[in-house]
Amino acid sequence: MANESIPYKIYLSEEELPQTWYNVRADMKVKPAPLLNPGTGEPMGFEDLRPVFCDELIRQELDNDTREIPIPQEIRNFYKMYRPSPLIRAYCLEEKLKTPAKIYYKFEGNNTSGSHKLNSAIAQAYYAKQQGLKGVTTETGAGQWGTALSMACSYLGLDCKVFMVKCSYEQKPFRREVMRTYGASVTPSPSDQTRIGQKILSDHPGTTGSLGCAISEAVEVATSHPGYRYVLGSVLNQVLLHQSVIGVETKTALDKYGIVPDIIIGCAGGGSNLGGLISPFMGQKLRGEQDYRIIAVEPASCPSFTRGRFAYDFCDTGMVCPLSKMYTLGSGFIPSPSHAGGLRYHGMSAILSQLYHDGYMEAVSVEQTKVFEAAEQFARVEGILPAPESSHAIRVAIDEALKCKETGEEKTIVFGLTGTGYFDMVAYEKFHNGEMHDSIPTDAELLESFSHLPAVPGQSK
Amino acid sequence: MANESIPYKIYLSEEELPQTWYNVRADMKVKPAPLLNPGTGEPMGFEDLRPVFCDELIRQELDNDTREIPIPQEIRNFYKMYRPSPLIRAYCLEEKLKTPAKIYYKFEGNNTSGSHKLNSAIAQAYYAKQQGLKGVTTETGAGQWGTALSMACSYLGLDCKVFMVKCSYEQKPFRREVMRTYGASVTPSPSDQTRIGQKILSDHPGTTGSLGCAISEAVEVATSHPGYRYVLGSVLNQVLLHQSVIGVETKTALDKYGIVPDIIIGCAGGGSNLGGLISPFMGQKLRGEQDYRIIAVEPASCPSFTRGRFAYDFCDTGMVCPLSKMYTLGSGFIPSPSHAGGLRYHGMSAILSQLYHDGYMEAVSVEQTKVFEAAEQFARVEGILPAPESSHAIRVAIDEALKCKETGEEKTIVFGLTGTGYFDMVAYEKFHNGEMHDSIPTDAELLESFSHLPAVPGQSK
Numbered sequence: 029m030a031n032e033s034i035p036y037k038i039y040l041s042e043e044e045l046p047q048t049w050y051n052v053r054a055d056m057k058v059k060p061a062p063l064l065n066p067g068t069g070e071p072m073g074f075e076d077l078r079p080v081f082c083d084e085l086i087r088q089e090l091d092n093d094t095r096e097i098p099i100p101q102e103i104r105n106f107y108k109m110y111r112p113s114p115l116i117r118a119y120c121l122e123e124k125l126k127t128p129a130k131i132y133y134k135f136e137g138n139n140t141s142g143s144h145k146l147n148s149a150i151a152q153a154y155y156a157k158q159q160g161l162k163g164v165t166t167e168t169g170a171g172q173w174g175t176a177l178s179m180a181c182s183y184l185g186l187d188c189k190v191f192m193v194k195c196s197y198e199q200k201p202f203r204r205e206v207m208r209t210y211g212a213s214v215t216p217s218p219s220d221q222t223r224i225g226q227k228i229l230s231d232h233p234g235t236t237g238s239l240g241c242a243i244s245e246a247v248e249v250a251t252s253h254p255g256y257r258y259v260l261g262s263v264l265n266q267v268l269l270h271q272s273v274i275g276v277e278t279k280t281a282l283d284k285y286g287i288v289p290d291i292i293i294g295c296a297g298g299g300s301n302l303g304g305l306i307s308p309f310m311g312q313k314l315r316g317e318q319d320y321r322i323i324a325v326e327p328a329s330c331p332s333f334t335r336g337r338f339a340y341d342f343c344d345t346g347m348v349c350p351l352s353k354m355y356t357l358g359s360g361f362i363p364s365p366s367h368a369g370g371l372r373y374h375g376m377s378a379i380l381s382q383l384y385h386d387g388y389m390e391a392v393s394v395e396q397t398k399v400f401e402a403a404e405q406f407a408r409v410e411g412i413l414p415a416p417e418s419s420h421a422i423r424v425a426i427d428e429a430l431k432c433k434e435t436g437e438e439k440t441i442v443f444g445l446t447g448t449g450y451f452d453m454v455a456y457e458k459f460h461n462g463e464m465h466d467s468i469p470t471d472a473e474l475l476e477s478f479s480h481l482p483a484v485p486g487q488s489k
Numbered sequence: 490m491a492n493e494s495i496p497y498k499i500y501l502s503e504e505e506l507p508q509t510w511y512n513v514r515a516d517m518k519v520k521p522a523p524l525l526n527p528g529t530g531e532p533m534g535f536e537d538l539r540p541v542f543c544d545e546l547i548r549q550e551l552d553n554d555t556r557e558i559p560i561p562q563e564i565r566n567f568y569k570m571y572r573p574s575p576l577i578r579a580y581c582l583e584e585k586l587k588t589p590a591k592i593y594y595k596f597e598g599n600n601t602s603g604s605h606k607l608n609s610a611i612a613q614a615y616y617a618k619q620q621g622l623k624g625v626t627t628e629t630g631a632g633q634w635g636t637a638l639s640m641a642c643s644y645l646g647l648d649c650k651v652f653m654v655k656c657s658y659e660q661k662p663f664r665r666e667v668m669r670t671y672g673a674s675v676t677p678s679p680s681d682q683t684r685i686g687q688k689i690l691s692d693h694p695g696t697t698g699s700l701g702c703a704i705s706e707a708v709e710v711a712t713s714h715p716g717y718r719y720v721l722g723s724v725l726n727q728v729l730l731h732q733s734v735i736g737v738e739t740k741t742a743l744d745k746y747g748i749v750p751d752i753i754i755g756c757a758g759g760g761s762n763l764g765g766l767i768s769p770f771m772g773q774k775l776r777g778e779q780d781y782r783i784i785a786v787e788p789a790s791c792p793s794f795t796r797g798r799f800a801y802d803f804c805d806t807g808m809v810c811p812l813s814k815m816y817t818l819g820s821g822f823i824p825s826p827s828h829a830g831g832l833r834y835h836g837m838s839a840i841l842s843q844l845y846h847d848g849y850m851e852a853v854s855v856e857q858t859k860v861f862e863a864a865e866q867f868a869r870v871e872g873i874l875p876a877p878e879s880s881h882a883i884r885v886a887i888d889e890a891l892k893c894k895e896t897g898e899e900k901t902i903v904f905g906l907t908g909t910g911y912f913d914m915v916a917y918e919k920f921h922n923g924e925m926h927d928s929i930p931t932d933a934e935l936l937e938s939f940s941h942l943p944a945v946p947g948q949s950k
Binding site: 035036037039041042108109110120138139140142179182183201202205206208209210211404407408409410411412413448450451453454456457460 | 496497498500502503569570571581599600601603640643644662663666667669670671672865868869870871872873874909911912914915917918921
């Protein structure tokens with residue numbers, strides 16, 4: 029281990045913190061499809077989105093052309109509390125696997141939110157504050173986004189209302205207290221506090237909730253309370269823009285040591301981490317400067333890329349949000365309650381969906397028992413207790429490293445370690461006790477879900 | 490904030506990771522008193538301690554003279570997984586307090602054990618492995634030490650048996666799963682698995698346990714299982730030696746920017762963090778090179794320094810361990826179950842006890858409600874969710890910074906942020922719900938406890 033000249037952890041200095049976010053859409057020949065108004069089927073413009081989102085964030089959402097967008101100084105100051113994040117050489121994992129592959133991971137868990145979500149939370153809260161708003165509403169699944177947003181709002185003095193997917197609320201009781209520590213209000217979703225929540229509870233009694241439901245509730249509250257807007261932790265173009273800070277730092281760190289990755293791997297729920305991590309590398313690929321294998325990893329129980337349809341669909345279960353063209357399992361799809369590993373969203377970032385459709389990246393789905401095996405193996409040698417979400421990427425990184433062991437290839441693998449698993453011990457406990465099962469939707473279940481895709485001109489069901 | 494030339498986080502490079510631990514005893518004119526055999530009242534030598542501790546660790550325990558002790562390369566490699574740890578300038582806290590004071594904290598929570606305990610865990614596990622042992626036993630209170638030791642043992646392939654103070658076991662159910670993730674066995678203490686545990690359960694039915702009880706159980710198991718030794722996460726001289734890596738890094742980072750602290754603050758339970766943090770600064774003070782105010786902060790519900798006796802006492806409740814001369818509340822003292830803030834040990838490091846007795850440092854005790862107020866205030870501006878233990882130091886750092894605000898003095902304050910509070914959300918929840926109370930022992934309770942101090946020649950009760 030000690031005979032390598034590359035350190036265990038590559039830290040950039042605060043001066044090397046990126047000055048700009050990188051907007052991958054500028055380099056895409058085929059742009060992601062525009063959001064559509066669910067009532068008219070027309071593309072949604074600035075004014076259409078204003079009741080829901082902050083003005084500056086809408087500009088970022090709609091901007092397919094500007095390659096570099098400056099990061100405001102106030103956001104950079106906040107970033108300095110926990111960034112640049114380390115790029116870590118997994119020497120101990122390599123040794124354990126006895127692989128000739130060189131494995132690196134970009135670790136985004138070294139902040140109290142425990143994940144990369146803080147990168148976009150502070151940006152969205154900042155623009156809300158700039159606009160003179162009172163507060164923001166949002167949904168959270170595993171609780172990472174809600175925690176991140178409550179931290180950012182607390183820092184800026186904004187009110188923060190979080191709707192938390194009910195099964196996570198129950199599985200992760202302590203997440204609520206972290207959010208309360210940061211002054212947020214947290215409501216399990218579906219709740220009886222919104223019309224849409226009441227309807228979902230009445231149509232599906234006993235539902236454990238989904239991100240789609242929680243989004244509908246948060247949007248309803250934002251649009252019915254003056255001075256509030258809705259913010260979202262993934263899926264949107266603006267979120268991938270903010271998360272590009274992960275990829276830009278990763279590339280800067282690799283460039284410093286002359287390292288060129290062969291394979292880049294990220295877990296994918298809504299796509300925020302994966303999109304952020306790969307963005308500058310994808311930019312090179314789109315411009316024809318460099319080729320990389322880019323792999324999205326998703327749970328077998330929520331397989332948007334690998335078994336979904338590339339189609340316009342609602343972003344939320346309540347069908348109040350715009351339509352987005354994306355890989356989707358249908359906005360009514362809810363993963364089995366036995367699924368513990370996060371990444372529960374029915375759809376996928378429009379940017380990543382277009383890139384996947386156009387052949388710029390691969391996708392694989394993995395079963396959660398295999399994911400937790402990889403998580404435990406990683407924890408024991410690398411020291412970090414990974415979040416289940418992040419462990420999807422670990423699973424595939426290990427699989428690729430083991431392929432290198434067979435072939436003898438010294439490939440360089442980079443993956444995103446998006447967060448820590450401190451609040452996922454109920455899931456780890458199930459795994460330790462042999463009580464974790466894989467639950468994969470049947471073809472019939474998916475067909476039923478696809479049958480509810482909205483009618484959009486030119487789109488067949 | 491941005492107009493300061495000192496970065497938010499001072500990171501040393503891996504090359505700057507200390508090559509040696511610093512042994513403050515070498516610079517003490519009055520050495521800490523030796524451990525005594527509880528049967529004979531005689532000082533314990535190498536052979537007396539061999540049934541309990543690893544050989545090399547006994548040598549370190551007894552070595553009052555060697556100033557610099559090399560850190561073995563294997564331990565340095567492990568340290569590189571999470572060290573050097575950052576020294577952080579609390580710009581945001583300073584701004585919030587509107588204090589002219591400059592506040593720095595050494596953050597030891599950026600590893601999966603969530604605290605500084607890993608620094609000694611890997612050292613102790615390493616020497617056990619070197620000696621060819623099968624495994625180690627230990628106790629854990631808040632669970633930080635047990636987690637740290639299970640990580641170190643997992644890394645080196647040693648068996649790890651942890652006795653966890655029953656009230657923490659119940660308050661922190663997820664800690665058990667983290668330890669299991671790292672392959673350790675975890676037993677709530679007192680248990681019926683040991684003779685001493687059976688006796689304590691029979692004498693004190695319904696007891697919530699104490700570190701002192703758990704130590705007795707772990708020692709009994711170590712001494713009755715061939716190939717096992719006992720390891721301890723605090724109090725001992727060897728532990729303070731390993732933890733000196735905190736202070737050496739802190740001093741190196743400060744020196745780089747020409748910063749000389751006025752006040753150094755650490756929380757104190759058994760003394761491992763405080764002793765480690767202050768060691769090189771105390772060395773300068775002992776050698777007359779530089780003066781600093783050094784403040785130990787302890788809970789008002791377990792006030793060893795501020796209300797204890799400086800006397801020989803048992804290190805454990807079961808009275809099977811050697812006698813140590815220290816500030817103690819009596820080995821039978823158990824803090825109120827309403828005490829949530831960690832630092833529950835009845836005694837204190839012999840080194841720190843001697844230094845406190847000789848006037849080289851101060852001590853204050855603080856009530857836990859005030860500690861959690863400071864914790865929440867800190868979390869909201871600095872982003873990090875602090876452990877209750879660490880928040881004792883935050884409380885006093887804030888108090889000192891507010892004094893500077895009154896006087897206008899630009900003092901430089903350094904404190905140890907020993908860990909994160911992810912597994913302390915039950916306590917945070919009590920605080921949020923207004924259900925947290927302070928529970929301070931009465932003079933009569935302490936007098937009763939002191940009456941059980943052992944009879945040692947020259948020591949009055």
